[in-house]
Amino acid sequence: MYSGNKAMRDAFGDALADIGAQDDRIVVLTADLTDAIKVGKFKERFPERFYQMGIKESDMIGTAAGMAIDGQIPFTSTFAVFTTSLANQAIRVNVAYNNANVKIATSHGGVCVGADGATHQAFEDVALMRLIPNMTILVPCDANEAYKATIAAAKMDGPVYLRFGRIPSPVVTCADDPFEIGKARILRDGKDVAIVAMGAMVPVALEAASDLATDGIQAKVIDMHTIKPLDENTIIESAKECGCVVTAEEHTVLGGLGGAVAEVLAKNLPTPLRMVGVLDTFGESGEPQEILEKYHLTSSDIVEQVRLVLTQK
Amino acid sequence: MKQTRMQGDADLQKLTDLAQQLRRDTIRMIHHAGSGHIGGALGLADYMAALYGWAMQYDDLDPTDPDRDRIVLSNGHTCAVWYAALARSGLIPLEELATHRRMGSRLQGHPARKAMPDYIETSTGPLGQGFPVANGIALSLRKRDSQGRVYVILGDGELQEGQVWEAFMTSAHYKLDNVCVFINYNNIQIDGNVEDVMGISPLADKIKAFGWHVVEIDGHDIGASVTALSEAASTKGKPTAIIGNTIMAKGVPFMEGDAKWHGNTPSGVETTKALESVGTNNRFNDFPIANRA
Numbered sequence: 198m199y200s201g202n203k204a205m206r207d208a209f210g211d212a213l214a215d216i217g218a219q220d221d222r223i224v225v226l227t228a229d230l231t232d233a234i235k236v237g238k239f240k241e242r243f244p245e246r247f248y249q250m251g252i253k254e255s256d257m258i259g260t261a262a263g264m265a266i267d268g269q270i271p272f273t274s275t276f277a278v279f280t281t282s283l284a285n286q287a288i289r290v291n292v293a294y295n296n297a298n299v300k301i302a303t304s305h306g307g308v309c310v311g312a313d314g315a316t317h318q319a320f321e322d323v324a325l326m327r328l329i330p331n332m333t334i335l336v337p338c339d340a341n342e343a344y345k346a347t348i349a350a351a352k353m354d355g356p357v358y359l360r361f362g363r364i365p366s367p368v369v370t371c372a373d374d375p376f377e378i379g380k381a382r383i384l385r386d387g388k389d390v391a392i393v394a395m396g397a398m399v400p401v402a403l404e405a406a407s408d409l410a411t412d413g414i415q416a417k418v419i420d421m422h423t424i425k426p427l428d429e430n431t432i433i434e435s436a437k438e439c440g441c442v443v444t445a446e447e448h449t450v451l452g453g454l455g456g457a458v459a460e461v462l463a464k465n466l467p468t469p470l471r472m473v474g475v476l477d478t479f480g481e482s483g484e485p486q487e488i489l490e491k492y493h494l495t496s497s498d499i500v501e502q503v504r505l506v507l508t509q510k
Numbered sequence: 511m512k513q514t515r516m517q518g519d520a521d522l523q524k525l526t527d528l529a530q531q532l533r534r535d536t537i538r539m540i541h542h543a544g545s546g547h548i549g550g551a552l553g554l555a556d557y558m559a560a561l562y563g564w565a566m567q568y569d570d571l572d573p574t575d576p577d578r579d580r581i582v583l584s585n586g587h588t589c590a591v592w593y594a595a596l597a598r599s600g601l602i603p604l605e606e607l608a609t610h611r612r613m614g615s616r617l618q619g620h621p622a623r624k625a626m627p628d629y630i631e632t633s634t635g636p637l638g639q640g641f642p643v644a645n646g647i648a649l650s651l652r653k654r655d656s657q658g659r660v661y662v663i664l665g666d667g668e669l670q671e672g673q674v675w676e677a678f679m680t681s682a683h684y685k686l687d688n689v690c691v692f693i694n695y696n697n698i699q700i701d702g703n704v705e706d707v708m709g710i711s712p713l714a715d716k717i718k719a720f721g722w723h724v725v726e727i728d729g730h731d732i733g734a735s736v737t738a739l740s741e742a743a744s745t746k747g748k749p750t751a752i753i754g755n756t757i758m759a760k761g762v763p764f765m766e767g768d769a770k771w772h773g774n775t776p777s778g779v780e781t782t783k784a785l786e787s788v789g790t791n792n793r794f795n796d797f798p799i800a801n802r803a
Contacts, residue, residue: 224653248649251683256642256676263646266623266631268576269653271646286636287673291643294633295623 198372203340205361210235212347262291277303277319307447318480324452338399345376387415391435405499450474469509515567529559535594543611551591560735573628584640585665638671667699682721729754
């Protein structure tokens with residue numbers, strides 16, 4: 198599988214071509230972004246099952262729902278921001294309310310579009326999808342997990358939202374690691390603080406945990422690849438063991454991973470909690486790394502929040 | 511009861527009787543429910559009779575037959591007349607019509623796939639949302655080499671939704687000749703005359719320019735609907751749109767063409783008067799209604 202640095206969207210494209218060879222119900226729709234979301238490989242191998250829909254995201258989602266209702270397994274593909282905002286009504290009624298077996302795959306989640314600026318940076322897509330009943334939400338942390346998430350989405354029955362990053366990011370899981378929808382993975386054990394991270398922030402959280410270890414702070418790092426249904430048990434058990442929690446996401450903290458974890462803890466086990474994420478603001482143009490620094494989405498930001506939450510224990 | 515697609519010559523008297531019965535059912539359902547959208551539903555009765563009484567293929571003993579014809583009622587608020595057509599075609603029990611819009615009913619205020627997946631392909635209500643799903647079903651039917659056809663019904667005001675034109679583009683681009691759209695062109699929407707609210711004319715020219723075969727008919731002439739449906743089925747390489755010029759609430763003179771009957775519910779007296787105007791025939795029994803508390 199993958200190692201080093203690899204973009205999740207590339208792994209998605211590979212997985213799609215592989216699962217497409219196994220199941221001819223898999224069809225792929227795109228909205229003029231074949232190469233950007235890496236569905237070209239599928240198109241090349243299965244042109245009769247590839248549907249170019251033009252620049253009309255709502256229509257693409259509705260069409261996919263119809264195909265699913267008649268027995269196909271459609272993957273729609275475009276950027277996270279266009280899918281979840283522009284086509285939200287189609288996702289709500291055509292996909293989710295119908296419980297249609299559509300896989301809504303998106304790339305360019307978070308700040309990684311960089312220079313394109315605020316209109317193209319998806320900070321709220323996961324929150325928007327969390328609000329919709331019947332929706333499963335998968336946010337893999339690296340290329341290996343993106344591959345497995347794509348296969349798992351194809352094999353489950355029901356609507357799935359998949360969020361991939363654009364730029365190469367560190368591969369931190371192994372090819373033979375398990376992946377089960379709804380089951381969080383503990384990538385590093387520790388008993389002082391639990392860092393619950395999603396997507397590209399998982400490698401960042403691992404980096405923060407290494408830094409903390411040099412100061413004798415043992416951080417547990419949880420890869421929360423499924424945001425819905427949320428693995429509440431792992432959150433509660435980790436909070437019980439560590440006594441404080443930090444969340445980390447390349448997404449607004451309102452209603453995203455931070456919000457979801459806060460809901461679980463408030464209801465079950467009130468625990469000191471701090472959130473690393475986008476703080477109710479739009480983004481701007483810049484290199485991805487510059488944006489991550491300006492919006493406090495780096496490992497040193499996680500370290501800072503860990504130090505603060507430790508004082509609240 | 512199995513009905514085969516467009517089998518033999520249509521019995522126009524039978525279809526006319528069916529349409530009138532669908533009107534009776536619609537009036538009684540909406541009065542009994544205490545709310546609903548009577549005007550658009552009454553105006554669709556004739557086309558609905560042509561579809562369920564002649565054009566469509568379906569089988570109540572095999573409702574999920576992969577080659578059946580499908581309906582997507584994109585203007586979902588007119589569903590009372592659809593539910594009546596399902597009942598009069600033997601697909602759902604007649605008594606069920608009395609449950610429309612009640613808690614627990616399969617006959618939701620707007621069509622819900624969850625409630626009745628065998629007959630409701632997709633949930634509709636928010637305008638513009640049904641048509642793209644119909645294209646998806648049509649693409650899948652083609653992929654499966656099925657002869658099934660997809661009948662989409664749109665309201666005229668619905669054409670103000672941009673998404674409708676996205677879907678017009680898609681059906682034409684993919685040459686979906688298994689899609690047939692009917693536009694219920696009564697020129698009335700909630701806030702008044704369609705051309706005053708937000709004009710959609712010249713409608714036929716616009717849809718033709720999108721690459722469609724377009725037929726304009728009197729939407730209350732069942733013979734014209736039969737001919738247009740037949741023409742749509744034999745038109746290859748492009749989808750067909752039937753622009754049905756209709757009168758909102760057709761058949762009930764005191765409601766006809768009056769925007770307030772988009773969403774008003776007839777009182778007891780008005781219901782009696784409305785039922786008198788659509789008449790009775792011996793072919794059908796009315797569905798039973800329990801006394802209202």
